[in-house]
Amino acid sequence: MIRVEHLVKDYGHVKALNDVSFEVEKGEIVGFLGPNGAGKTTCVKTITGYISATSGRVLVDGLDVATHSVEVKRKIGYLPENAPLYLDMTPREFLEFAGEVRNIRGDALIKRVKEVAEQVGLAERLDWEIGTLSKGYRQRVGLAQAMLHDPPILILDEPTTGLDPNQIVEIRQLIKSLGQNRTVILSTHNLHEVVQTCNRVIIIHRGRIVADGTPKEIQAKHGGSKTVVLSVIESGKSGQEIKALLSGVEGVRSVEGPTGGVDSSLTFKVVAEDPTEVRPRLFKAISEAGMVLTELRDESLDLEAIFQRLTMD
Numbered sequence: 047m048i049r050v051e052h053l054v055k056d057y058g059h060v061k062a063l064n065d066v067s068f069e070v071e072k073g074e075i076v077g078f079l080g081p082n083g084a085g086k087t088t089c090v091k092t093i094t095g096y097i098s099a100t101s102g103r104v105l106v107d108g109l110d111v112a113t114h115s116v117e118v119k120r121k122i123g124y125l126p127e128n129a130p131l132y133l134d135m136t137p138r139e140f141l142e143f144a145g146e147v148r149n150i151r152g153d154a155l156i157k158r159v160k161e162v163a164e165q166v167g168l169a170e171r172l173d174w175e176i177g178t179l180s181k182g183y184r185q186r187v188g189l190a191q192a193m194l195h196d197p198p199i200l201i202l203d204e205p206t207t208g209l210d211p212n213q214i215v216e217i218r219q220l221i222k223s224l225g226q227n228r229t230v231i232l233s234t235h236n237l238h239e240v241v242q243t244c245n246r247v248i249i250i251h252r253g254r255i256v257a258d259g260t261p262k263e264i265q266a267k268h269g270g271s272k273t274v275v276l277s278v279i280e281s282g283k284s285g286q287e288i289k290a291l292l293s294g295v296e297g298v299r300s301v302e303g304p305t306g307g308v309d310s311s312l313t314f315k316v317v318a319e320d321p322t323e324v325r326p327r328l329f330k331a332i333s334e335a336g337m338v339l340t341e342l343r344d345e346s347l348d349l350e351a352i353f354q355r356l357t358m359d
Contacts, residue, residue, distance in 0.1 A: 047199065050102070051104070052102040062085050064252070073229060075221070075232065079250070121199055123194075123200045125192045133176050134175065141190055142155060144194055145195075166190045186217075197228070204234055206218070206234075218242055237353050246259065247259065256356045257352070265346060272299075272321055276314055277340045279311050281335075281337045289304065295331050298328075299318060302315040
């Protein structure tokens with residue numbers, strides 16, 4: 047549906063995008079995640095044709111954005127971070143104006159305004175002045191405008207910025223429902239936003255993609271560790287005796303601990319050459335020593351820690 051190939055965007059000596067490539071398939075809800083200034087907005091503006099790339103290209107449904115900009119824009123609904131709204135208009139007046147700009151007129155426009163207002167939960171506020179609406183409802187007006195021409199692709203840039211917690215939940219639920227029959231790219235610096243809304247994450251940092259996949263795939267690839275955490279019941283042995291036993295297991299590099307656990311257990315962190323091979327050896331050593339193993343797991347980073355590690359430098 048969307049194919050980004052070796053995208054570069056320079057602003058003088060600043061390289062906002064540096065060889066960015068990825069694909070988004072039909073029906074995906076993709077979170078485009080990165081810290082402020084990472085290049086997220088530049089990338090989505092390039093995809094929409096709002097700005098041009100220095101080099102590389104973007105294909106939307108097989109069409110090159112640079113050479114078929116009008117056709118591409120018919121396929122995309124775009125909600126920028128600060129949606130441009132006419133505050134003295136009502137949502138109905140604003141949507142009718144936007145529809146006429148897109149060459150939707152007459153009964154078709156009246157019908158479409160009613161449909162999108164119902165979809166985004168705006169029907170009861172259609173005739174209120176936009177300037178009197180809350181930030182959450184203004185975002186709904188912006189979403190309705192982006193959906194007015196029934197595009198197969200929605201690109202949303204920081205759609206929950208400035209909203210209160212209740213409004214954030216409402217907009218998240220709305221985005222998930224919209225994604226049931228559309229391709230959605232959600233650009234944000236909010237990790238929790240992506241985890242709650244998206245089924246795939248692309249992390250960008252300093253204009254480069256540093257991770258791409260489902261949250262579980264990113265954790266598996268970037269959050270892996272060579273540390274095994276285990277807890278045992280003391281069974282009369284001292285912590286140092288248990289530590290010496292674990293240190294002697296083949297493939298173990300080092301052992302940290304013990305620290306106290308629950309139910310008189312002791313917890314150790316074992317750094318191993320290959321956790322997959324070492325786990326059964328640890329289990330065997332503990333069993334043969336007459337101790338009870340209460341926990342044995344690989345230590346892995348959560349998505350927040352991975353994001354920080356990938357975007358801190």
